[in-house]
Amino acid sequence: MTALPDAPPAVAPPRSPGRSPGTRSRGPRLVRTALAYVCLLAVALLVLVPFAWMVSSSLKRDNEVLTVPIEWIPREFRWSNFAEIWDRIPMLTYLGNSAFLSVAITVLQVLTGSFAAYGFSKVRFPGRDALFLAYIATIAVPWQAYMVPQYIMMQRAELTDTYWSIILLQAFGAFGVFLMRQYYMSIPDDLCEAARIDGLSEYGIYVRIMLPLSKPALASLALLTFVNTWNDYMGPFIYLTSNDLWTVQLGLRSFVGQYDAEYAMIMTGAVLSVLPILVVFLFGQRYFIRGIATSGLKG
Amino acid sequence: MAHVITQPAPEDSRRRRRAWRGILIGWSFILPNFLGFALFTLVPMLAAFALAFLKWDSYNTPEWVGLENFRRLLRDENFFVALRNTLYYAAGHIPLTLAAALGLAIALDRKLRGVQFFRTAAFFPYITSLVAVAVVWNMLFNPTAGPVNQVLHAFGVDDPPRWVASTDWAMPAVIVTSVWRDMGYYMVLFLAGLQTIPKEYHEAARVDGANSWQRFWRITLPCLRPTTFFVVVMLTIQSFKVLDLIVVMTDGGPGRSTLVLAQLVYREGITKGRFGYSSAIALVLFVIVLTVTVVQFRLNERRSDR
Numbered sequence: 001m002t003a004l005p006d007a008p009p010a011v012a013p014p015r016s017p018g019r020s021p022g023t024r025s026r027g028p029r030l031v032r033t034a035l036a037y038v039c040l041l042a043v044a045l046l047v048l049v050p051f052a053w054m055v056s057s058s059l060k061r062d063n064e065v066l067t068v069p070i071e072w073i074p075r076e077f078r079w080s081n082f083a084e085i086w087d088r089i090p091m092l093t094y095l096g097n098s099a100f101l102s103v104a105i106t107v108l109q110v111l112t113g114s115f116a117a118y119g120f121s122k123v124r125f126p127g128r129d130a131l132f133l134a135y136i137a138t139i140a141v142p143w144q145a146y147m148v149p150q151y152i153m154m155q156r157a158e159l160t161d162t163y164w165s166i167i168l169l170q171a172f173g174a175f176g177v178f179l180m181r182q183y184y185m186s187i188p189d190d191l192c193e194a195a196r197i198d199g200l201s202e203y204g205i206y207v208r209i210m211l212p213l214s215k216p217a218l219a220s221l222a223l224l225t226f227v228n229t230w231n232d233y234m235g236p237f238i239y240l241t242s243n244d245l246w247t248v249q250l251g252l253r254s255f256v257g258q259y260d261a262e263y264a265m266i267m268t269g270a271v272l273s274v275l276p277i278l279v280v281f282l283f284g285q286r287y288f289i290r291g292i293a294t295s296g297l298k299g
Numbered sequence: 300m301a302h303v304i305t306q307p308a309p310e311d312s313r314r315r316r317r318a319w320r321g322i323l324i325g326w327s328f329i330l331p332n333f334l335g336f337a338l339f340t341l342v343p344m345l346a347a348f349a350l351a352f353l354k355w356d357s358y359n360t361p362e363w364v365g366l367e368n369f370r371r372l373l374r375d376e377n378f379f380v381a382l383r384n385t386l387y388y389a390a391g392h393i394p395l396t397l398a399a400a401l402g403l404a405i406a407l408d409r410k411l412r413g414v415q416f417f418r419t420a421a422f423f424p425y426i427t428s429l430v431a432v433a434v435v436w437n438m439l440f441n442p443t444a445g446p447v448n449q450v451l452h453a454f455g456v457d458d459p460p461r462w463v464a465s466t467d468w469a470m471p472a473v474i475v476t477s478v479w480r481d482m483g484y485y486m487v488l489f490l491a492g493l494q495t496i497p498k499e500y501h502e503a504a505r506v507d508g509a510n511s512w513q514r515f516w517r518i519t520l521p522c523l524r525p526t527t528f529f530v531v532v533m534l535t536i537q538s539f540k541v542l543d544l545i546v547v548m549t550d551g552g553p554g555r556s557t558l559v560l561a562q563l564v565y566r567e568g569i570t571k572g573r574f575g576y577s578s579a580i581a582l583v584l585f586v587i588v589l590t591v592t593v594v595q596f597r598l599n600e601r602r603s604d605r
Contacts, residue, residue, distance in 0.1 A: 039406060040411070040414070043403065043417065044421070047420055047423075047424065047483075048420055050436065050439060050479070051423075051435075053435065053438075053439065053446060054435045057438070065438070066438065066441055066443075066444035067444060068449060111331075112331045112332035112335065113332060115331060116329045116331070118328050119326070119328025119329040120328075120329065123325040123328060124321055124325070125322045125326070126318075126322070131333075135336070138341065140536065141344060141585065142539070142588055143540070144540045144542055144561035144564055144581065144584065145581040145584055145585040146344045146346070147565070147568070147581075148564065148577050148578055149342075149343035149344075149346035149347050149350060149574075151568065151569050152346075153343060168335065169339050172332050172336045172339060172340070173336075173340075174336060174340065176332075177336075202324050202328070206328070227426050231426065231428045233429050233430060233543045233546070233547060234543050234565075237546070238565075248428070249429065249430045252431070252434070256430075263438065266434055267434075267435070270430070270431035271431075273430065274427050274431050277427065281426055288422075289422070289487050292487050292488070293488065293490075293491040
């Protein structure tokens with residue numbers, strides 16, 4: 001099985017509803033299509049209801065959120081919630097912290113990951129494949145099994161409650177190397193060989209040939225890493241104790257703990273924490289899905 | 300010997316030099332990542348094994364105690380509660396997510412205008428921030444005025460469960476939330492698997508008069524087996540190490556009703572500083588995951604041999 005990122009896109013682009021060879025009469029076909037849409041709509045509704053509820057609640061008063069019967073549309077839209085929240089919690093600091101951590105870790109992961117992947121796929125040397133196997137094996141080990149030794153290390157190095165702890169622990173994951181190697185394996189060796197004959201060094205080949213060719217895979221890795229870091233809860237939860245270092249996730253969780261009856265404000269915070277992810281996702285969704293399909297199916 | 304000039308000697312040394320160059324260049328690519336990986340993943344991983352056999356409570360000096368930590372584990376009621384809850388979670392999360400993901404994939408594997416939108420929608424919960432997911436579902440599951448119970452009421456359930464507020468129903472609430480969150484991810488894997496099934500199979504079966512139910516059982520499912528196997532393995536690993544969703548949603552409560560193994564590792568090791576003991580729990584967790592995975596691979600092999 002060689003599931004290459006560029007070969008079959010996991011999710012095919014919407015094909016125009018052409019007629020398949022087995023088309024019977026037109027009537028039942030229309031009914032079937034309509035039925036299919038009804039089913040799809042029902043599924044989508046079920047999946048999206050929590051989001052709808054979140055957005056609608058974020059625009060209500062606290063005492064209008066949990067009502068019997070449910071009010072799906074706020075009586076009056078309180079856009080002021082979105083102005084107030086910045087004064088209630090240091091949301092801007094949290095968002096900035098999350099953005100900083102996510103960008104730093106993504107940059108390091110993409111750089112070192114793709115660099116190492118070149119070594120693992122295009123340079124031949126003894127011990128290479130054994131080493132790669134060690135990388136793969138660690139992906140299968142649950143992180144929860146070694147979080148305590150990691151914590152001890154960071155504590156001894158006095159890096160707890162600094163961003164260093166999180167960056168060092170998350171920027172060198174095996175996943176990035178694995179994903180990028182998968183992609184590089186799909187680029188023919190002849191291309192590198194030709195470049196070598198033309199006098200390009202290995203580093204030159206990496207920069208001038210592999211990097212430009214692997215843009216889709218780089219995008220997949222960058223987006224997946226960014227979103228993972230943005231959404232990560234346990235890392236910041238374990239390591240960051242000072243309020244001014246907190247990420248959006250920690251800030252929101254602590255707000256919920258302190259003011260658990262301020263339903264509307266909690267939902268406003270939740271919307272704000274999801275919004276950046278939604279934007280990133282809408283811009284790069286095909287890279288997300290490709291990245292998952294590739295790294296997933298090869299397992 | 301090297302002084303005797305013979306034909307193969309320079310050839311030999313050139314080859315050796317080239318081999319060394321390969322090693323140097325190869326490592327120069329790998330090293331930046333490998334340094335971080337070795338120091339922050341490999342070393343802690345190996346250390347976790349050793350720690351399990353030490354008595355080390357953050358303040359005292361580490362002391363080798365052999366299997367003492369594991370003996371203590373067998374007397375620890377929390378451990379068995381956490382083990383039971385983890386198995387409960389896995390027993391709910393694995394089949395339900397599998398079914399939901401497969402159902403979504405089959406429903407969305409169609410040539411319909413706008414199907415892409417539905418795929419995107421189904422996938423989005425997976426990348427929604429965890430705290431938002433937990434907070435929203437906690438409110439949806441609110442026992443008195445939450446939408447879930449209002450819907451149940453409307454369907455005639457007079458005494459709906461109290462969900463996250465009750466010891467019996469907190470775990471089902473967590474499972475429902477996790478299925479909703481993860482199904483889109485596995486749907487993507489199933490959709491990729493469905494693309495590999497040749498259309499001719501379905502057409503041939505249709506000509507032979509097989510209805511869609513028969514085609515699902517006789518063609519789609521057997522052809523999807525590699526994907527299904529992979530999804531089951533991933534789901535299993537994920538279920539046994541579940542942590543963040545539970546920490547944010549219920550924090551193990553009410554009581555100990557949703558306390559899971561990974562959370563016990565966190566509490567013992569990081570909150571209480573019992574490094575040795577917590578590593579023993581972590582080792583048990585790892586061995587469970589490893590055993591289950593190996594058994595799954597064996598079963599899969601045996602079935603493909605047939």
